[in-house]
Every structure is written in C-alpha cells, then in structure tokens.
Amino acid sequence: MGASIFIPITHRIYTNGQKQIQTDSSTLKKAIMALYAACPDIKGHILDKNGKLHEGMQITVNSEIVFPWDPEKQINNGDQILISSIITGG
Numbered sequence: 001m002g003a004s005i006f007i008p009i010t011h012r013i014y015t016n017g018q019k020q021i022q023t024d025s026s027t028l029k030k031a032i033m034a035l036y037a038a039c040p041d042i043k044g045h046i047l048d049k050n051g052k053l054h055e056g057m058q059i060t061v062n063s064e065i066v067f068p069w070d071p072e073k074q075i076n077n078g079d080q081i082l083i084s085s086i087i088t089g090g
Helices: 009-014 028-038
Strands: 003-006 020-023 057-061 080-085
Touching: 003 028, 009 080, 020 028
Parallel strands: 003 080
Antiparallel strands: 003 020, 057 080
C-alpha cells in the first residue's frame, strides 16, 4: 500500500500534472527522493542542494506539520504526505 505524496498545484508542471504518487519509503527524506525518481523535473524544487526544505515550502504528514524539517521522520503505510507552497503577503 505505502504512503501517498500529494503535490501542490504550483508544482504539478514538474510532474506532468500528477496530483500524487505512492511510495513505500520508510522516512520522509526517502519519500521525497522517491518523488524525485518518479518525477525528475521536480528535483530541486522542494529540497535545496543541501537537503533542506526550501523556504516557502511546508510538509505535513497526516495533517501534522513537520517543523522543523525532519528528514528522518518515519513514514508508515497509509500515511498521507502533503507538500504545500506557503503564500505570504503584506
């Protein structure tokens, strides 16, 4: 079954319109790497070259915000991972 990664509409141009992918990854970082493998054009748009979450991005697992960024957070079958773009204004 695995976990589902939901991709924000702002990043679907890098996934050929895919709204989600499935992954059997055991950690959050491995799940993002699985997303990169499935949709190579999205690489670099979620994590920076040092493996840190880009500013303006947020990740939730089962509606719980992962803050601070924890690449070793455990992922289980049935988990829902949501990648969001944070929009700010003034």
